[in-house]
Amino acid sequence: MKVLVVGAGGREHALCWKIAASPLCDKLYCAPGNAGIAQVAECVPIDINDFDGLIALAKDKAVDFVVVGPEGPLVAGLADRLSEQGIKVFGPSRAAAMLEGSKGFLKDLCAKYNIPTAEYGRLADPKSAKSFVRESDMPVVIKADGLAAGKGVVIATTLAEAESTIDEMMVEKSHGEAGISLVIEEFLEGEEVSFFALVDGRNILPLASAQDHKQVGEGETGPNTGGMGAYSPAPVLTPKMQARVMSEIIEPTVRAMADEGQPFRGVLYAGLMITAEGPMLIEYNVRFGDPECQVLCVRLKSDLLPALIATCDGTLDTLDLRWHDDSALSVVMATRGYPGAYRKGSEIRGVDKAEALDDVVVFHAGTKAGPGGWPGGALIATGGRVLNVTATGRTINEAKARAYAAVDLIDWPEGFYRRDIAWRALARHN
Ligand code: AMP
Numbered sequence: 001m002k003v004l005v006v007g008a009g010g011r012e013h014a015l016c017w018k019i020a021a022s023p024l025c026d027k028l029y030c031a032p033g034n035a036g037i038a039q040v041a042e043c044v045p046i047d048i049n050d051f052d053g054l055i056a057l058a059k060d061k062a063v064d065f066v067v068v069g070p071e072g073p074l075v076a077g078l079a080d081r082l083s084e085q086g087i088k089v090f091g092p093s094r095a096a097a098m099l100e101g102s103k104g105f106l107k108d109l110c111a112k113y114n115i116p117t118a119e120y121g122r123l124a125d126p127k128s129a130k131s132f133v134r135e136s137d138m139p140v141v142i143k144a145d146g147l148a149a150g151k152g153v154v155i156a157t158t159l160a161e162a163e164s165t166i167d168e169m170m171v172e173k174s175h176g177e178a179g180i181s182l183v184i185e186e187f188l189e190g191e192e193v194s195f196f197a198l199v200d201g202r203n204i205l206p207l208a209s210a211q212d213h214k215q216v217g218e219g220e221t222g223p224n225t226g227g228m229g230a231y232s233p234a235p236v237l238t239p240k241m242q243a244r245v246m247s248e249i250i251e252p253t254v255r256a257m258a259d260e261g262q263p264f265r266g267v268l269y270a271g272l273m274i275t276a277e278g279p280m281l282i283e284y285n286v287r288f289g290d291p292e293c294q295v296l297c298v299r300l301k302s303d304l305l306p307a308l309i310a311t312c313d314g315t316l317d318t319l320d321l322r323w324h325d326d327s328a329l330s331v332v333m334a335t336r337g338y339p340g341a342y343r344k345g346s347e348i349r350g351v352d353k354a355e356a357l358d359d360v361v362v363f364h365a366g367t368k369a370g371p372g373g374w375p376g377g378a379l380i381a382t383g384g385r386v387l388n389v390t391a392t393g394r395t396i397n398e399a400k401a402r403a404y405a406a407v408d409l410i411d412w413p414e415g416f417y418r419r420d421i422a423w424r425a426l427a428r429h430n
């Protein structure tokens with residue numbers, strides 16, 4: 001098979017790394033990819049939002065199967081466009097991607113089908129939004145309806161903060177069109193966990209749990225990022241709790257989407273709060289998490305490619321996946337300044353030394369080869385999140401020790417990282 005992966009981050013590097021290892025894959029392309037991905041795939045410089053360019057590439061190279069990494073193109077209808085051209089694609093239709101693309105759509109679906117989630121209001125103008133928060137208990141959670149790169153959520157602890165957030169999002173349009181309508185919801189208390197499942201429209205194949213660290217600073221301080229690290233499995237999701245998540249949240253959602261005439265095909269990423277009453281849905285994403293995908297991929301023993309194909313073919317009921325017993329942990333190395341302004345173009349050394357350690361893989365999130373190519377020449381940082389140093393171990397502690405031993409071999413003065421990835425799992429263990 002010829003396979004094309006769409007995306008340029010650590011998630012796509014992990015997907016390419018697994019797919020390239022599949023005996024089913026003869027040739028792997030990635031658009032646009034990065035310096036790490038170029039080690040396992042042929043990178044083609046086409047933007048993820050250039051649908052005509054991606055379709056032309058798939059046709060030109062006679063690609064059999066396209067795997068879409070990020071949510072933006074899915075919500076904008078890339079899977080529909082590829083399907084119309086007769087090209088098989090992993091990733092939901094535009095209509096099914098609304099689970100992530102519109103928080104209001106998701107909340108209304110949960111209400112209609114009794115899926116446990118925070119109480120909410122859907123507000124379309126600042127006046128009604130403000131009267132809604134005046135009637136609410138603090139804190140309230142204020143969410144831009146549309147995609148906002150993980151930055152469209154504010155937890156307001158006072159009424160004044162809630163009102164100014166409403167003005168920023170709805171009047172000053174701090175998140176553009178994504179924030180002109182809002183979801184305002186009850187604040188849930190508990191421990192967050194992510195759960196991933198492949199869904200073929202009808203059948204569900206559970207993958208695994210993971211926990212990420214959204215805030216930039218150690219001890220969960222500072223602004224939110226795309227994720228500063230992740231580990232899997234997450235001990236808070238016990239087998240019993242996972243069974244409840246499946247029967248109370250995932251299965252009803254999959255049935256609901258089918259009943260609504262918008263069957264979901266792809267990977268369903270549930271952001272959950274484990275509360276005193278049980279699991280509650282915070283949000284869905286319609287793609288793999290980044291960096292959660294990286295820890296799932298190193299734990300997966302089976303070939304990933306047949307599972308992605310079965311997701312498209314509606315045959316997930318015939319499939320079984322095998323996992324390593326090991327835990328996995330990934331540390332994100334980011335450019336100083338991220339998630340604010342930062343300077344691109346610094347040189348990273350020592351990735352080869354880090355990768356030479358046993359049970360360590362360094363996925364690239366934002367890199368390019370300098371003059372002379374890489375490896376051989378220089379490796380240049382081109383993004384906010386730049387490397388995902390990923391390790392496995394018999395315990396989460398062992399995976400953590402290996403990952404940080406690898407991080408310590410990377411020489412990159414312009415970078416930074418959190419030293420406390422997986423603290424929740426370790427606190428629970430101790
Ligand atoms: P989201 O973009 O929906 O994942 O929200 C970002 C983060 O905000 C989540 O990962 C949670 O930490 C937090 N959050 C969102 N909704 C709620 C809620 N209803 N209660 C408590 N925390 C929330």
Ligand code: GLY
Nearest residue numbers: 226227289290291
């Ligand atoms: N790590 C969070 C996300 O992928 O949305």
